[in-house]
Amino acid sequence: MKIVSLFSGCGGLDLGFKSAGFEIVWANDVFEDAARTYRRNIGGHISAGDISKVDLKDIPVCDGIIGGFPCQGFSVANTGRTVNDERNKLYLEFVRVVNGKTPKFFVAENVKGILTLGKGAVFEKIKRDFENCGYEVLHKLLNAADYGVPQKRERVILFGVRRDLLKNLQVKFPPDPTHACDVGMFPELKPWVSSGEALRDIPEPGETSDIPNHTGSRYKLRFNGYLGHRMIDPNQPAPTVTARGDERGGVVIIHHPGNHRRMTVREVALIQSFPLDFIFEGTNTSAYRQIGNAVPPKFAECVARSVAETFAQK
Numbered sequence: 001m002k003i004v005s006l007f008s009g010c011g012g013l014d015l016g017f018k019s020a021g022f023e024i025v026w027a028n029d030v031f032e033d034a035a036r037t038y039r040r041n042i043g044g045h046i047s048a049g050d051i052s053k054v055d056l057k058d059i060p061v062c063d064g065i066i067g068g069f070p071c072q073g074f075s076v077a078n079t080g081r082t083v084n085d086e087r088n089k090l091y092l093e094f095v096r097v098v099n100g101k102t103p104k105f106f107v108a109e110n111v112k113g114i115l116t117l118g119k120g121a122v123f124e125k126i127k128r129d130f131e132n133c134g135y136e137v138l139h140k141l142l143n144a145a146d147y148g149v150p151q152k153r154e155r156v157i158l159f160g161v162r163r164d165l166l167k168n169l170q171v172k173f174p175p176d177p178t179h180a181c182d183v184g185m186f187p188e189l190k191p192w193v194s195s196g197e198a199l200r201d202i203p204e205p206g207e208t209s210d211i212p213n214h215t216g217s218r219y220k221l222r223f224n225g226y227l228g229h230r231m232i233d234p235n236q237p238a239p240t241v242t243a244r245g246d247e248r249g250g251v252v253i254i255h256h257p258g259n260h261r262r263m264t265v266r267e268v269a270l271i272q273s274f275p276l277d278f279i280f281e282g283t284n285t286s287a288y289r290q291i292g293n294a295v296p297p298k299f300a301e302c303v304a305r306s307v308a309e310t311f312a313q314k
């Protein structure tokens with residue numbers, strides 16, 4: 001199936017869909033460095049620019065539209081979040097494209113905070129706007145750790161299916177988890193992957209030059225319990241990797257599971273389940289931001305497989 005990708009960033013969500021067999025035919029992001037990373041690793045079909053300036057006729061016909069619309073205004077990590085944050089309105093661009101291209105389905109990803117903003121009224125409005133385009137919209141808060149990502153990352157996934165298709169389909173959503181925190185309760189699943197395990201074979205930066213985006217920094221750690229300054233338990237999945245702001249603001253620091261230094265760009269990418277040969281463009285700060293913004297490709301692939309299963313039925 002042919003996919004159009006909005007707010008594509010460096011391509012975490014797209015990489016997952018590609019691995020599940022979908023063909024991404026068009027992508028867009030305003031962040032130049034992220035678009036360069038995307039072009040290098042996924043394909044030249046990304047255009048860099050503001051989506052609100054893109055004419056619908058310049059977006060190809062597709063079977064599905066995917067994207068994680070910007071979440072800074074919704075995020076609980078944003079202490080000043082308000083219903084009126086201008087960045088929250090960008091989802092309307094997603095709605096505009098879905099309405100104009102009428103794909104069979106769409107998948108949108110967002111932060112947990114979207115569910116509670118304005119006591120839930122904001123999310124209800126977002127869902128209704130998509131429903132009014134002719135879609136049945138399901139949503140679920142999922143944890144990437146339950147899909148084998150070495151990180152506790154809770155994100156809301158919305159899956160919209162065009163209403164006229166519903167009578168011939170049995171919607172497969174949410175995807176079945178592959179991993180569990182307590183395998184005593186779910187013996188058929190694998191245990192969560194810890195951050196220590198995920199980074200076990202990665203040498204210290206400076207010991208090798210063979211690993212891309214793996215340079216050390218002089219950043220001095222602090223342990224004060226605040227976001228970005230917490231002790232990491234190497235036996236647990238890492239806490240959520242986040243980027244603060246889009247092209248502005250600093251990224252949230254994340255410690256190596258040894259708690260002796262900050263994780264390198266490469267290590268954070270592994271915690272987000274990017275493959276070792278996925279190379280990030282731009283400065284380290286830019287790369288950390290691209291990674292923090294991304295949907296973990298491994299998690300995205302599980303979501304994509306459940307979409308594929310839905311449409312594989314007769």
Ligand SMILES: C[S@@+](CC[C@H](N)C(=O)[O-])C[C@H]1O[C@@H](n2cnc3c(N)ncnc32)[C@H](O)[C@@H]1O
Pocket residue numbers: 007008009010011012013014028029030031034049050051052067068069070071090246290293294295296
């Ligand atoms: C949450 S990130 C999406 C990450 C992506 N789904 C991934 O998996 O890598 C949101 C993206 O929206 C982009 N963005 C923000 N405003 C935009 C605009 N007006 N037009 C296009 N992209 C925009 C940001 O640059 C950012 O990369």
